[in-house]
Amino acid sequence: MNEYLPFLIVGIVAGSVYGLAGLGLVLTYRTSGVFNFAHGAVSAAAAYLYYQLYVLNSWPWPLAMLATVVVCGPALGVVLERLMRPLLGKHIVLIMVATIGVLLLIQGTLLVHYGPIQRAYPDVIRDHALPGGFTVSGVIVTWSQVVTVSVSASFAVGLYMFLKYSRLGVQMRAVVENPELLGMAGQSAVRVRSASWMLGSTFASFSGILLAPKLGLDAPLLSFLVVYSFGAVAIGRFSNLPLTFAGGLLVGVVEALVTKEATRPPWIGLPSTVPFLVLIVVLLITPARHLPRHVGRTTAMLRATRDSGAGGERRRTVEPLLMLGALLLVPTFAGAKLSLYTTGLAFAVMFLSLGLLFRVSGQISLAHASFFALGATTFSHLIHDAGFPWLLALVGAGFVTVPLGALLALPTVRLSGVYLALVTFGFGVLMQSVVFGTRLMWGGHDLMNGSRPELGPLDLRNDRVLYFVFVAIVAIVAATVVLITRTRLGRLLRGLADSPLTLTTNGLGVNVLKTLVFCLSAFLAGIGGAMYVIAVSSVARDAGFGPFQSLTWLALLVVFAGAGLVASALLSGFVLVVLPAYLPGLSPEWQSAIFGAGALAAVLLSESGAISRICLAVTDPGPRSVLRVRRLPAGSPR
Amino acid sequence: MRAGRAGEAGLAVNDLEVRFGGHTAVKSVSLRAPRARMTGLIGPNGAGKTTMFNACTGLLKPRSGSVMLDGRDITGLRPAARARRGLGRTFQRLELCDSMSVAENVALGVEALRAGDNPIRHLWLSAKERADVQARTDEALQTCGLVQLREEPAGALSTGQRRLVELARVCAGGYSMLLLDEPSSGLDHRETEAFGRILRDLIDHGTGILLVEHDMALVMSICDHVYVLEFGTVVFQGTPLEVQSSPVVRAAYLGSEGNAVSS
Numbered sequence: 001m002n003e004y005l006p007f008l009i010v011g012i013v014a015g016s017v018y019g020l021a022g023l024g025l026v027l028t029y030r031t032s033g034v035f036n037f038a039h040g041a042v043s044a045a046a047a048y049l050y051y052q053l054y055v056l057n058s059w060p061w062p063l064a065m066l067a068t069v070v071v072c073g074p075a076l077g078v079v080l081e082r083l084m085r086p087l088l089g090k091h092i093v094l095i096m097v098a099t100i101g102v103l104l105l106i107q108g109t110l111l112v113h114y115g116p117i118q119r120a121y122p123d124v125i126r127d128h129a130l131p132g133g134f135t136v137s138g139v140i141v142t143w144s145q146v147v148t149v150s151v152s153a154s155f156a157v158g159l160y161m162f163l164k165y166s167r168l169g170v171q172m173r174a175v176v177e178n179p180e181l182l183g184m185a186g187q188s189a190v191r192v193r194s195a196s197w198m199l200g201s202t203f204a205s206f207s208g209i210l211l212a213p214k215l216g217l218d219a220p221l222l223s224f225l226v227v228y229s230f231g232a233v234a235i236g237r238f239s240n241l242p243l244t245f246a247g248g249l250l251v252g253v254v255e256a257l258v259t260k261e262a263t264r265p266p267w268i269g270l271p272s273t274v275p276f277l278v279l280i281v282v283l284l285i286t287p288a289r290h291l292p293r294h295v296g297r298t299t300a301m302l303r304a305t306r307d308s309g310a311g312g313e314r315r316r317t318v319e320p321l322l323m324l325g326a327l328l329l330v331p332t333f334a335g336a337k338l339s340l341y342t343t344g345l346a347f348a349v350m351f352l353s354l355g356l357l358f359r360v361s362g363q364i365s366l367a368h369a370s371f372f373a374l375g376a377t378t379f380s381h382l383i384h385d386a387g388f389p390w391l392l393a394l395v396g397a398g399f400v401t402v403p404l405g406a407l408l409a410l411p412t413v414r415l416s417g418v419y420l421a422l423v424t425f426g427f428g429v430l431m432q433s434v435v436f437g438t439r440l441m442w443g444g445h446d447l448m449n450g451s452r453p454e455l456g457p458l459d460l461r462n463d464r465v466l467y468f469v470f471v472a473i474v475a476i477v478a479a480t481v482v483l484i485t486r487t488r489l490g491r492l493l494r495g496l497a498d499s500p501l502t503l504t505t506n507g508l509g510v511n512v513l514k515t516l517v518f519c520l521s522a523f524l525a526g527i528g529g530a531m532y533v534i535a536v537s538s539v540a541r542d543a544g545f546g547p548f549q550s551l552t553w554l555a556l557l558v559v560f561a562g563a564g565l566v567a568s569a570l571l572s573g574f575v576l577v578v579l580p581a582y583l584p585g586l587s588p589e590w591q592s593a594i595f596g597a598g599a600l601a602a603v604l605l606s607e608s609g610a611i612s613r614i615c616l617a618v619t620d621p622g623p624r625s626v627l628r629v630r631r632l633p634a635g636s637p638r
Numbered sequence: 639m640r641a642g643r644a645g646e647a648g649l650a651v652n653d654l655e656v657r658f659g660g661h662t663a664v665k666s667v668s669l670r671a672p673r674a675r676m677t678g679l680i681g682p683n684g685a686g687k688t689t690m691f692n693a694c695t696g697l698l699k700p701r702s703g704s705v706m707l708d709g710r711d712i713t714g715l716r717p718a719a720r721a722r723r724g725l726g727r728t729f730q731r732l733e734l735c736d737s738m739s740v741a742e743n744v745a746l747g748v749e750a751l752r753a754g755d756n757p758i759r760h761l762w763l764s765a766k767e768r769a770d771v772q773a774r775t776d777e778a779l780q781t782c783g784l785v786q787l788r789e790e791p792a793g794a795l796s797t798g799q800r801r802l803v804e805l806a807r808v809c810a811g812g813y814s815m816l817l818l819d820e821p822s823s824g825l826d827h828r829e830t831e832a833f834g835r836i837l838r839d840l841i842d843h844g845t846g847i848l849l850v851e852h853d854m855a856l857v858m859s860i861c862d863h864v865y866v867l868e869f870g871t872v873v874f875q876g877t878p879l880e881v882q883s884s885p886v887v888r889a890a891y892l893g894s895e896g897n898a899v900s901s
Contacts, residue, residue, distance in 0.1 A: 488749050489761055491738070495746050498735035505695055505733075506811060507721035508750035513757045 005139045007256040013145045015232075015252020016152035018275070019245035021207045021225055022232035023159060024200035026244050029233075030292065031175045031196040034084045034095050035418045037551070038102035040226030042076055042201050043208030044219045047121070048110050050209050051217055054122060061124045069205050077201030081194045086604060092417045093364060094603050097555040101600030103223055104552075108593025110219040116589065118221075123213035148210050155203060156245040163241070172196055227429070227547075230422060231278035239292050251275050269433035276426035283415060283423050291419060320478075323567060327471050331464050338463050340578045343535040345470040348573035350528030352474075352481050354553060355565050357521040360485050362497025363514060364417075366424040367408055368553060369545035370431035371522045374401050375529025376539050377441040380448035390453055390460070394473075397530035398523040405522025409515040428547030442541040450534040460534075470531060477524060478566045484520070485565065493517055555599040561606070647709045648672040648846035649694065649725070649815050654703035656686070656693050656870075663689045665870040666703070673708075673814060673846040676837065678857045678878070680850070681867035682890070687850045688730060690867070691817050694848075695727050696720050707815060722754055726813030728804045730820045730850070736793030740784055740803050743792050745775045747807035778810035782836060797824030805836065815846045822853045834860050858882060866890065 021039060029035045046068050053064035080102065087095050123144055130143035163169040171192050208222055215221045228251075235247025255274040262270040283291075330341050350372050357363050378400040382393035411423045436442050452460040460466045484490050495503050496513055503510050533539050556576060560568035580591055649671040656664040664686045671677035679687055692698040694705050696717040704713045712720050735743055748771045753760035763771070779785050782802045787795065792803055801821055808816055818837075822830045834856060837847060851857045857864065858878040866874040866881060868890045874881060881887050 487761070488753075488763070489757060491742060491746055491749060492753060492757055492760070494738060495735050495750065498737060499733045501697075501729070502733045502735065502746065502807075503750045504717045505697075505721055505727050506747045506750035506807070507718050508753050508757065509716070509718045509755040512755060513753075516757060 002137055002139070004257065004260060005137060007260045008253060009136075009139065009141055009145065010259075011253035011256030012249060013148050013252070014256065015249035016149045016245075017207050017210055017225075017248070018229045018232050018252055019248025020152045020155055020203050020210075022229035022236065022244040022248050023156060023241055024203035024207075025226065025229060025233050026236060026238060026241060027172070027196040027203075028200040029418075030239055031172060032081070032084060032088060032193045034087065034099060035092075035422075036080075036200070037096060037099040037226065038080070038106065038223075039200070039204050039229075040223040041103040041106040041219075042073075042080075042204035043211065043225050044110060044222035045076065045106050045208070046072060046205030047208035047212040047217060047222055048114060048219070051119070051121065051212070054124070065124070065209065068209065069202060073202035073205035074198035076205070077198035078194055080201065081197035083600070083604070084197075085190075085193075092421065093358070093554065093558065094606075096418075096421060096551065097558045098600055098603040100548075100551045100555055101596045101598070101603065104592050104596025105600060106596075107219045107223050108589050108591070108596055111589035112587065112593060114217070114219075119217040121212040121215075121217045126213070144213070151206070152210070153245075155206065156242075159199065159203075160242060168192070168195055227425070228275045230426065231275035231282070234279045234282040234286075234422075237282075237286060237290055237292070247278075251278050254278070269437060273430050273433050276429045280411075280423055280426045280430075283419055284411060288414060319564065320482075320566070323570065324471075324475060327474070327570075328468075331467060337578065337581050338467055339535065340581050341574070342463070342467045342470050343532065344570075344573040344577040345467070345474050346528055346531035346535050346573070347576055348474050348528075348569045349477050349531055350525050351553065351557065351569035351572045352477050352566065353521045353524030353528060354557060355569050356481050356484065356493075356524065357517060358554065358557060359561075359565060359568075360481075360490065360497065361493040361514075361517045363412060363517060364421045364424065364554075365408060365518070365521070366421055366547045366550040366554070367404075367428040367431060368521075368525055369547065369549040370428050370435075371401050371404060371525035372529040372532065373431075373436065373539070373543075373545035374404055374441065375526030376533035377448045377529075378526065379530035379533055380450065380539075383451045384449065390451060390455060393451075394527060394530050394534075398526040401522045401526025401529070402519045405518040405520075405525075406515055408522070409511075409518035412514045412518070413511050424550075425547040428550055432546040436541055436545075445541075447538040447540055448533060449538045450536070452534060452537075466535070470535070473527075473531065474570075477527070478569070481524070482566060489516075552595075555595075559599055559602040647706070648675070649817075649848060650706040650709075651690070651694065652704045652706070654690070654693055654705070655701045656689050656698055657701045663870050664693065664700075667867070667870070667872055669848075669865050669872065669875070671815070671846050671848040674841055674844045675846055675862045676841050676860050677846070677848050678851060678861035678864035679848060679867060680852075680854075680857055680864060680881075685867040686870040687867055688819055689870075691727060691819055691848075691850065694817060695725060718755070721751065721811075721813075724814035725817070726808040726811050726815070727817040728801075728808060728819055728821055730823070732797070732800050732804055734792045734800055734803055736791065738792055739789050740792055740795070740806075741775060741779065741788040743803050744778050744784075744806045744810050745771060747811045748774050751811050774810045774812065778806040781809055781839070782806040783832060798826060798829045801825060802829070802833070805833070809836075809840065813845065815848070816840070817848045817850075819850045820852060821849070822851060822856055830856060 021043070025036060025039050028039075049072055050064055050068040053059045053067055054061050059067070083102070084095070084098065087098055125144040125147045126142060130147065133140050133142035133145070135141070163173045168191070172195060175192055175196075204226075207225060211222060211225055229248060231251040232244050232248035235250065236242075236244025251274060255271050258274055259271040262268060331338055334341050350368070353371075354365070354368055357365055357368075375397040379393050379397040382388040382396045383390065388396060408424060408427060412420055415423060442448060452466060454460065458465050458469060460469065485493070492503065492508065492513055496510060496517070500510050503513070553572070553576075556572040557568060560571045563571055580586065580588070583591070586594075651667060651669050654664055654667045655662065667686075667690065669677070669679070679690065681687055689698065693700045696712075696715060696719075700713070704711055706712065707720070707723050707725055710723070712723055712725070715723070735746060738746065749760065752763075752767070752771070779788055782805055784799070784802055784806055787799060792800060795803065801824060805818075805821060821837075822833055825833060830853065837849075837860060841847060849857070849861065858881075861878055864876065864878055864881045865872050866884075866887050873890050874884050874886045876884065
């Protein structure tokens, strides 16, 4: 028993912080329908502010803490509530993209201001208030750990009491139980939402200060905090607050115990995936009726009306020619940046695959970066280990990715909306921390290499030749995707996005259709990944192909929702890779912050109607809302 | 002609019970909606009409009871399989693909039915099958008076027109049994009349219809038999005339709703 005790203690400490963060997530999700991916960024902001006030400005620590938790936390909550207000009841992906925008904005700003270097963080409790600790059966427990757990627990109990006994609390609880009540509550709706955002942010702030001494002052790491509480939130079934806190403790303890056991290479990445394993398992076994229904829309499309094929014939022929012409002209002005455009084309293929899945068929995947990475490593294996010819390896990379797509299609049978997004998110994390290290992918290597051989008359070592070959591949993929959308299969896929209920009640089993589109999409993403490793010549395991990357890609597609399917893929690819090269004065931190602000603005502007004309399908709540006002047939005989 | 086919089975619901948690939304309901007949299902809001529809089409799992279509038990089938057996429905809250044109929406109904469980097989249609899809679509558009609107995006139409598109979609599907959920709400007077004619025409061709409707004038004028649902149970059934004169119905339904509607 004694050998487990230290891990148990660490687990309880970590778990109480997960629980605290989870409470904030549930509060805001249930009262405003926003599943806040930026929750951890609020923690990070608070941790930095506390650092600024206490360390840099030498405020006394109680004052610095008060300013951070009691003033800044709620203030950020109010700002976030105001920002997210127009998104109430909107498409789940818009909401996700908005929060990821906030995340990137906060994280980028912090990094711009404080620099990317991780700094040591003062542990106030250890240094000033209660130094030292005591021993339990020979295991040292620091007072800092005790304070962390007891403060988290008292926050949880405090919240419980507040919700149980205060008037505002009762209103909030009613809303958490049944969000539709919010609409009926009239005037107090905004107040209830503000209050829960303030509370949620305060919790996030406090978790940040509690965690920073352990993690160091590291904005990305602190922002990542929120995802560790996903498991806790799932255990609480996205609505039960005490269960969420208990879930946090459970996840923390299990994680620590797994850390104790999993000390050898294949399992060494396992502990950090425990929260996501919990998330996936709980979501997959919980009957759908026990998960709260979405406040926002989930099935509706996110697509410009021009994809629908209802447009003019002339545009259909002129637009592709214009795009192809522009692509062919690139080498004349790109100069030394041509290789970046080549990489951009690899991403364009990936964005076409994501577009087919998301824009056309309305399915959400936050594991797309896994497809991409698997394509890249498979290509490398096929070329260098199996001796495949170049073109065959390229196509093979696509085929090897297909089973992964089929696997990811499985949860779509039971889940949709935010729950599907979270399962695919967890899947992406699992891929990154477990599968990336296996021999299927990077196992044993730091880098996976591409290959640029001579193919008959085509010498791929020449940058221009490679570029034109990639243009040809993009053209083929784009033509295929566009063709698919125009066939009967495309009509079924668009039907899947618009109204799956229509398909089901008209006799179509949608599961096969979903699996089909996930497989197709994975195939294309795999090819995109292979093109990527060819273009950049080698890919490292820690190049960041995780779920946050997938979210960023999704955000780009949302930003360019107004453009056509192919144009949006090209634009997204080039903005992701090429644009930063034309802004040499802009550090990656600035770019991240600006991109975050841009994504947020794109979503909010599209919602306020400013660019609704371009993004009609994104914004238009459509006839659905008109329907609720039932017109009485005028003058009909009764 | 209708009398001759009335014996055909159509939809039969036996002792159906649906629960949401502790609440029993539908309690041992039995009803018959034969082919070539218009059967009405009326009742105040919350009586369980749409719940009945959802249970019949398989979107909800009943706690007990059975649903039979043309004499075969379909209780255990998925919604799509039920549709393939000939059970079609429309929705009170319209389900259309807003980004598609009217014609595409109607064609989608036929194509979804064709594709069935295997959309891949659906990729290769013979010229004859394609022509058949086209013909059914055109015919349904014609029947529902949507020819002029065929290229309009469905999202841009009025509620009444959208209801017609949904109806055209199930018409094109050639279902033997249709469940229509408040099809006339949102229609104007002229549209409602046209709607009634289309329904009558379907009946004459042997389709059975189960109609949930709030427009009492429409129900009384076109239904052959009416069930009255209240608090999840059938409180009365009979011809429209019997329903209108029944004190039970008056008390349960027309007494409150009827006055409100006609005022």
